[in-house]
Amino acid sequence: DAKTTQPTSMDCAEGRAANLPCNHSTISGNEYVYWYRQIHSQGPQYIIHGLKNNETNEMASLIITEDRKSSTLILPHATLRDTAVYYCIVRVATSERSNFGNEKLTFGTGTRLTIIP
Amino acid sequence: NAGVTQTPKFRILKIGQSMTLQCTQDMNHNYMYWYRQDPGMGLKLIYYSVGAGITDKGEVPNGYNVSRSTTEDFPLRLELAAPSQTSVYFCASTLDRRDSGNTIYFGEGSWLTVV
Numbered sequence: 491d492a493k494t495t496q497p498t499s500m501d502c503a504e505g506r507a508a509n510l511p512c513n514h515s516t517i518s519g520n521e522y523v524y525w526y527r528q529i530h531s532q533g534p535q536y537i538i539h540g541l542k543n544n545e546t547n548e549m550a551s552l553i554i555t556e557d558r559k560s561s562t563l564i565l566p567h568a569t570l571r572d573t574a575v576y577y578c579i580v581r582v583a584t585s586e587r588s589n590f591g592n593e594k595l596t597f598g599t600g601t602r603l604t605i606i607p
Numbered sequence: 608n609a610g611v612t613q614t615p616k617f618r619i620l621k622i623g624q625s626m627t628l629q630c631t632q633d634m635n636h637n638y639m640y641w642y643r644q645d646p647g648m649g650l651k652l653i654y655y656s657v658g659a660g661i662t663d664k665g666e667v668p669n670g671y672n673v674s675r676s677t678t679e680d681f682p683l684r685l686e687l688a689a690p691s692q693t694s695v696y697f698c699a700s701t702l703d704r705r706d707s708g709n710t711i712y713f714g715e716g717s718w719l720t721v722v
Contacts, residue, residue, distance in 0.1 A: 524711070531644070531695055531716060532715065533611075533699075533714055534650070534711075534713050535713075536711065577649070595652065595655070595699075595701075596666070597650040599648075599649045
């Protein structure tokens with residue numbers, strides 16, 4: 491059921507920007523793009539989400555293409571603590587849910603990001 | 608708010624035993640989820656619930672049961688434990704707000720080993 495495609499792994503030098511791509515070519519107009527990360531075997535941690543416009547918060551920026559078929563998560567100054575598995579998922583907005591199946595929240599395999607000293 | 612709380616954190620079961628993983632949230636979230644994560648793998652959805660009294664199967668429901676008698680609690684039951692159920696289990700919840708996307712909160716996980 492996963493609707494996203496991500497590279498299996500990526501490396502990034504410490505202090506540089508980490509750019510993590512995600513393909514969601516079948517995304518619907520009412521679906522949000524979410525990014526989570528999981529460090530070791532801890533519970534996934536929310537990073538950011540967006541619908542159409544680019545978003546920025548204290549952790550990261552999210553760039554969504556105009557056709558919304560792909561997005562990029564940007565960690566502006568990666569640190570060693572950013573080493574984790576990053577998940578990109580899509581989820582329909584509540585007001586647009588028309589059937590029970592839309593409530594499923596399915597994770598893909600994610601991208602294992604390694605920050606190199 | 609304590610967020611999403613899971614118990615126990617660690618458990619060893621013998622084959623054929625039964626147990627319940629507890630999950631509770633104090634954020635008045637109506638959506639709750641149970642995932643399992645095998646070593647080196649992603650999260651797979653076991654069951655989910657959109658409100659008290661309403662549950663449905665996810666990707667890997669076999670061998671598990673759930674109930675949702677209250678908004679706060681969403682226990683996951685393993686009736687006849689099998690080695691294939693050795694995994695880390697995560698509970699999650701989110702609020703059903705009509706006008707925007709909603710952050711999903713995760714518990715810290717429950718490590719289960721079946722021997």
